[in-house]
Amino acid sequence: MKQTGPLKPLDEALRQLLQCASPLSDAEIVSTFDADGRVLAQDLVSALQVPPQDNSSMDGYAVRCADLEAGDALAVTQRIAAGASGEALARGSVARIFTGAPIPAGADAVVMQEDCKVLDDGKVLVQAAVVPGQWIRRAGEDIACGAVVLPRGARLTPAALGLAASIGMSTLKVVRRPRVALFSTGDELVMPGEVAPDQMKPGTIYNSNRFFLRALLLRLGCEVSDLGIVPDRLDATVQALSSAAHEHDLILTSGGVSVGEEDHIKPAVQSLGSLDLWQLAIKPGKPFAYGRVQGAHLIGLPGNPVSSFVTFVLLVRPFLLRLQGLTQSSAGSILMPAHFTWPKADRRREFLRARRNTQGGLDLFANQSSGVLTSVVWADGLVDNPPGQTIAHGDSVRFIPLTEVLG
Numbered sequence: 001m002k003q004t005g006p007l008k009p010l011d012e013a014l015r016q017l018l019q020c021a022s023p024l025s026d027a028e029i030v031s032t033f034d035a036d037g038r039v040l041a042q043d044l045v046s047a048l049q050v051p052p053q054d055n056s057s058m059d060g061y062a063v064r065c066a067d068l069e070a071g072d073a074l075a076v077t078q079r080i081a082a083g084a085s086g087e088a089l090a091r092g093s094v095a096r097i098f099t100g101a102p103i104p105a106g107a108d109a110v111v112m113q114e115d116c117k118v119l120d121d122g123k124v125l126v127q128a129a130v131v132p133g134q135w136i137r138r139a140g141e142d143i144a145c146g147a148v149v150l151p152r153g154a155r156l157t158p159a160a161l162g163l164a165a166s167i168g169m170s171t172l173k174v175v176r177r178p179r180v181a182l183f184s185t186g187d188e189l190v191m192p193g194e195v196a197p198d199q200m201k202p203g204t205i206y207n208s209n210r211f212f213l214r215a216l217l218l219r220l221g222c223e224v225s226d227l228g229i230v231p232d233r234l235d236a237t238v239q240a241l242s243s244a245a246h247e248h249d250l251i252l253t254s255g256g257v258s259v260g261e262e263d264h265i266k267p268a269v270q271s272l273g274s275l276d277l278w279q280l281a282i283k284p285g286k287p288f289a290y291g292r293v294q295g296a297h298l299i300g301l302p303g304n305p306v307s308s309f310v311t312f313v314l315l316v317r318p319f320l321l322r323l324q325g326l327t328q329s330s331a332g333s334i335l336m337p338a339h340f341t342w343p344k345a346d347r348r349r350e351f352l353r354a355r356r357n358t359q360g361g362l363d364l365f366a367n368q369s370s371g372v373l374t375s376v377v378w379a380d381g382l383v384d385n386p387p388g389q390t391i392a393h394g395d396s397v398r399f400i401p402l403t404e405v406l407g
């Protein structure tokens with residue numbers, strides 16, 4: 001396609017896109033077991049302190065430090081296992097105690113069993129210096145009563161589910177899942193399973209975008225209606241978009257987003273609502289569309305698989321996270337040394353498929369073409385290379401780990 005206007009910088013496109021993503025207001029209650037990846041619809045406030053009481057972080061003996069000054073062996077007057085609660089510690093005695101068990105009143109330290117000698121008469125001799133407070137986990141040292149352990153808008157991770165459980169939450173109020181309609185455009189596309197590899201007609205290819213886009217959407221907590229392949233015809237495209245608009249928050253398409261004769265997304269969306277067709281200043285992934293179709297958002301991704309993948313990560317992912325109420329939603333990057341060279345600068349900001357090596361640097365996939373999906377599978381991240389920038393071996397480059405953005 002010929003370049004008509006100036007290219008739009010990614011940051012500007014992202015800002016504009018996020019402005020359009022007003023967070024979904026509906027919430028639902030789900031079991032804490034099932035809340036991984038969901039977004040909290042309210043602050044999670046603790047009604048108790050964690051741990052609830054001072055408890056031992058060692059197997060050993062609970063002691064009163066003052067009783068140890070004389071250096072005498074002391075009687076063991078009680079045994080406190082995890083789950084039990086002991087009596088106040090009698091003066092001049094110790095309590096046998098195990099990890100997690102509550103510290104008895106009057107005790108002010110725990111001596112680990114390795115530092116004690118049990119004498120024939122059953123008394124215990126402490127053989128190491130003891131500091132008040134040692135091996136005691138303090139009540140409330142993890143969470144204070146009334147503390148906000150996770151704010152509204154936080155995305156729940158496995159550890160966050162554990163944290164919610166630790167304050168007694170068996171259910172959580174989360175933002176409802178975004179409903180996304182997904183379809184692919186292109187008369188060249190056939191589905192795996194429908195045509196065997198040796199039966200493929202010339203000019204046809206398998207629909208790969210449908211598979212990774214669907215999986216990416218599911219990982220982001222979306223409810224996906226997979227509407228299959230829409231033929232390269234205006235009437236079919238209009239029909240597909242208009243029936244998808246009613247029950248979905250977002251219609252996500254791939255392909256057909258340029259302005260060639262076979263690209264029908266633009267006129268179809270324009271006949272039903274509004275559309276901005278952007279030429280993004282990034283590589284891969286130049287053509288990108290955002291529009292509205294009868295109340296639903298529409299995002300049109302480029303058809304080339306790598307472009308589709310990269311624009312999803314850079315733009316659709318933050319958009320969907322913002323819809324779910326996340327405030328911090330863009331992909332984070334870290335600085336890493338390049339163990340490759342990139343001698344030819346591009347006027348667009350590039351996102352190169354790269355992988356961390358065991359020497360603490362980055363290797364680059366040899367073929368950076370936007371059709372080579374192998375590069376994305378091989379890579380574990382993207383090098384975010386500014387416009388007009390070459391890269392020499394050893395240069396520090398910005399790296400966006402895919403592990404961070406695909407979770």
Ligand code: AMP
Pocket residue numbers: 184185186188189205206207208209210254255256257258302303304305
């Ligand atoms: P388009 O954006 O429709 O012009 O497509 C650009 C390139 O991506 C063409 O080579 C298409 O064949 C290819 N392509 C489009 N959609 C898909 C898809 N769903 N799976 C694999 N390749 C695709």
Ligand code: MG
Pocket residue numbers: 185186187255256262303
């Ligand atoms: Mg096409």
